[in-house]
Amino acid sequence: MRDFLINSSRYPRLLFSVMVGVILFALAPLVPLLKNPLTAVAVIGFFVAGIAFFTFTLRAMLGI
Numbered sequence: 001m002r003d004f005l006i007n008s009s010r011y012p013r014l015l016f017s018v019m020v021g022v023i024l025f026a027l028a029p030l031v032p033l034l035k036n037p038l039t040a041v042a043v044i045g046f047f048v049a050g051i052a053f054f055t056f057t058l059r060a061m062l063g064i
Contacts, residue, residue, distance in 0.1 A: 030043055
């Protein structure tokens with residue numbers, strides 16, 4: 001039973017590692033864009049607009 005608990009405790013760490021890896025892999029191409037101020041503003045604006053879009057969409061869908 002102890003081996004089962006030890007193995008089960010490893011899965012949250014694996015999930016966290018995979019999520020961090022995917023996020024770093026997705027953001028790696030954006031790092032060179034952040035060196036130029038004009039593209040940095042555009043990239044940050046894109047992310048803010050995306051978060052706002054999802055927030056407003058979820059609020060409309062859920063009736064909040």
